[in-house]
Amino acid sequence: MRISIDRDGCIGSGQCALTAPDVFAQDDVGIVYVLPGGAEEAENRLIRQAELACPVQAIAVVED
Template sequence: MRVTVDKDLCIGAGQCVVTAPDVFDQDDDGLVELLTDAPADTDREAVKEAEHVCPARVISVEG
């Protein structure tokens, strides 16, 4: 699994952090920060859910 984010399009909703806190965080401006681009297998479902619930659709998951 490979995760990428488009921080320029992030609106700071924070749903990614709520859904997958081991993979996503927010910077001081409230924008997404990717903690790892290759999450553990145990985070797989949470990352896919974060991609789905992101209102700005800035999360991309491959694999």
């Protein structure tokens, strides 16, 4: 699974970090990033829910 973040499109709502806190975090200005190793540890279901929770579709998940 590959997670792609559109950092320019992210508005910092934090829904991804609330949905999958082991995968996503926000930097000092609220822009999302993927935590190192987070995608390997988290359930795919949570990652997909975080993708859907993003109000601006700044997260894209692609199955390998």
